[in-house]
Amino acid sequence: SASSETGLGNKLCRTTDRFTQAAKRVGKITSLPTPMFSRNDVSIWGILKKCIGMELSKIAMPVIFNEPLSFLQRLTEYMEHTYLIHKANATTDSVERMKCVAAFAVSAVASQWERTGKPFNPLLGETYELIREDLGFRWVSEQVSHHPPVSAFHAEGLNQDFVFHGSIYPKLKFWGKSIEAEPKGLITLELPRYNEAYTWTNPTCCVHNIIVGQLWIEQYGSMEVINHKTGERCSMMFKPCGLFGKELHKVEGYIQDKSKKKLCAIYGKWTESLYAVDPVTFDSHKKTDKKSSDERKDNKRGSVDEEPEEMPPPDAETVPVVPGSELIWKITPRPGNSAQFYAFSTFAMHLNEQDKSTEEVAPATDSRFRPDIRAMENGDIDFASSEKKRLEEKQRMARKNRSKSPAEWKTRWFEQGQNPHNKAQDWIYLKGYWERNYTDLPDIY
Numbered sequence: 001s002a003s004s005e006t007g008l009g010n011k012l013c014r015t016t017d018r019f020t021q022a023a024k025r026v027g028k029i030t031s032l033p034t035p036m037f038s039r040n041d042v043s044i045w046g047i048l049k050k051c052i053g054m055e056l057s058k059i060a061m062p063v064i065f066n067e068p069l070s071f072l073q074r075l076t077e078y079m080e081h082t083y084l085i086h087k088a089n090a091t092t093d094s095v096e097r098m099k100c101v102a103a104f105a106v107s108a109v110a111s112q113w114e115r116t117g118k119p120f121n122p123l124l125g126e127t128y129e130l131i132r133e134d135l136g137f138r139w140v141s142e143q144v145s146h147h148p149p150v151s152a153f154h155a156e157g158l159n160q161d162f163v164f165h166g167s168i169y170p171k172l173k174f175w176g177k178s179i180e181a182e183p184k185g186l187i188t189l190e191l192p193r194y195n196e197a198y199t200w201t202n203p204t205c206c207v208h209n210i211i212v213g214q215l216w217i218e219q220y221g222s223m224e225v226i227n228h229k230t231g232e233r234c235s236m237m238f239k240p241c242g243l244f245g246k247e248l249h250k251v252e253g254y255i256q257d258k259s260k261k262k263l264c265a266i267y268g269k270w271t272e273s274l275y276a277v278d279p280v281t282f283d284s285h286k287k288t289d290k291k292s293s294d295e296r297k298d299n300k301r302g303s304v305d306e307e308p309e310e311m312p313p314p315d316a317e318t319v320p321v322v323p324g325s326e327l328i329w330k331i332t333p334r335p336g337n338s339a340q341f342y343a344f345s346t347f348a349m350h351l352n353e354q355d356k357s358t359e360e361v362a363p364a365t366d367s368r369f370r371p372d373i374r375a376m377e378n379g380d381i382d383f384a385s386s387e388k389k390r391l392e393e394k395q396r397m398a399r400k401n402r403s404k405s406p407a408e409w410k411t412r413w414f415e416q417g418q419n420p421h422n423k424a425q426d427w428i429y430l431k432g433y434w435e436r437n438y439t440d441l442p443d444i445y
C-alpha cells in the first residue's frame with residue numbers, strides 16, 4: 001500500500017533524466033569549497049554553564065559548532081549503504097534478509113563516527129530531496145514540526161524493491177562534559193516482494209568533552225529490528241565504552257525466531273564492520289574471551305587513570321573475528337581530507353551540492369537554498385551567523401502572525417498518522433512530491 005506512487009515507470013524516468021547529468025558528476029567531488037574553522041578559540045563554557053540538564057534546542061549555540069548541513073540532509077546519510085537493502089530484496093531466505101536489514105540499520109548510524117559538528121536545525125516547512133541513480137533510490141524529507149522538532153522522510157528504490165520511511169525527534173541534552181542525542185522516532189523498511197515490513201529505532205549518541213579535551217563520540221543503547229510478518233527479531237546492544245575502552249563502539253546481538261530461539265549471532269563495531277556467526281560458536285567463544293580479558297584487567301588494576309570521559313586508546317579499534325564468521329557489512333573509508341571537512345564521508349560531501357539541474361527542479365524550500373548553511377560551507381562564518389539569526393527570527397514572526405489569524409500551519413508532504421505495522425504515532429507520506437507541483441510553498445528563507 002505504501003508504494004502506489006511507485007507506479008514510477010515512465011514518469012520517474014522523465015523526472016530523473018534531468019538528474020542524470022548531476023548523477024554522473026557524483027563521485028568526482030572530494031571536498032567542500034573551504035575547510036572548517038578551528039573551534040579551539042571559542043569559549044563554549046561561558047554559553048553553556050547555565051544550561052546543564054537543559055534541552056539543547058533551547059540553547060542558542062554559536063554557528064562555529066555546526067557543520068554545513070541541515071539535520072534533514074544529515075538524516076539522508078542513512079542511505080549511504082543502500083546496497084544492503086537491494087541485497088535483502090534479492091535474498092529468498094528470511095534469516096539472510098534479516099542479516100542484511102540489521103546490517104543496514106547499523107550502517108545507517110555509522111556516519112556519526114567522528115562527526116562532532118551539530119547539523120543546523122531545520123526550519124518548519126524545510127524540505128530536502130536526493131536522487132542517487134547510482135545507488136538506486138530517491139528520498140524526500142520535510143520538517144513537519146518545530147516544537148518539538150520532528151523530521152519525516154520517505155525513500156523508495158528506483159526499481160521499486162523497497163520503501164523506507166520514518167520520523168525522527170532528536171532530543172539533545174547537555175550534561176556538562178557531554179551532549180547526548182536521543183533519536184526518538186521510528187524507522188520502517190518495507191520489502192514489497194516479500195510483503196514484509198521491518199521497524200526499529202536508533203541508539204543514543206553522545207559527544208564527549210565538548211568543553212575541554214578531544215571530542216569523541218559513542219553510541220549506546222539497544223536496537224531491535226522486528227520483521228512484522230515472520231515475527232523474527234534482531235536485538236542488538238550498542239555498548240557504552242566502559243573502562244579501558246574495551247567495549248568501545250561494540251555492537252552485539254542475536255537474530256531470534258518468534259519463539260525466541262537464537263538463529264544467528266551478530267557482532268562487530270558500528271564504526272567498522274559487522275559479522276554474523278552461529279550462536280553456539282559465538283557464545284562459547286565469548287566465554288573464553290571473557291576469561292582472558294579478566295586476567296588482563298587484573299594486570300592493569302591501579303595503573304590506569306580512570307577519568308570516566310577519557311578518550312579510549314586507538315587500539316580499542318578493530319573487531320576480533322570469531323572463526324567461521326561471515327562479514328555482512330564494512331564501512332566505506334572516509335576520504336583522506338575528511339578531518340578538514342567536518343569528518344564528512346564522500347556521501348556527505350555531496351549532500352549540499354547545488355548544480356543547475358537541481359536548482360531548476362527542486363522546490364524553494366529545499367535545504368540547498370538555505371543561505372546560512374551555504375555561507376558556512378563557503379567559509380563565511382559571520383554571514384552564516386547573521387543569516388541563521390535572520391531565518392530564526394523570520395520563523396518566529398511567521399508563527400506569531402499565524403497565532404493572530406485562524407490559519408494554522410499545514411505540513412505539505414506528510415501528515416500525522418499511525419504506523420501501519422506497530423500502530424505507533426508516525427508521519428505518513430502524502431505522495432505527490434515528485435510530480436513537482438510546487439505552487440503555494442511557504443517563504444521560509
Ligand SMILES: *[C@@H]1O[C@H](CO)[C@@H](O)[C@H](O)[C@H]1NC(C)=O
Pocket residue numbers: 086089090091157159160161193
Ligand atoms: C529484487 O529481487 C528480484 C529477485 O531476485 C529481482 O528480480 C529484482 O531485480 C530485484 N530488484 C532490484 C531492484 O534489485
Ligand SMILES: *[C@@H]1O[C@H](CO)[C@@H](O)[C@H](O)[C@H]1NC(C)=O
Pocket residue numbers: 394395397398401
Ligand atoms: C507578519 O505579518 C506582517 C503584517 O501583516 C507582515 O508584514 C510580515 O511579512 C509577516 N511576517 C512573516 C514572516 O510572515
Ligand SMILES: *[C@@H]1O[C@H](CO)[C@@H](O)[C@H](O)[C@H]1NC(C)=O
Pocket residue numbers: 437438439440
Ligand atoms: C498544483 O497544486 C495546486 C494546489 O496546491 C492546485 O491548485 C493546482 O491545480 C495544481 N496544478 C497542477 C498542474 O496539478
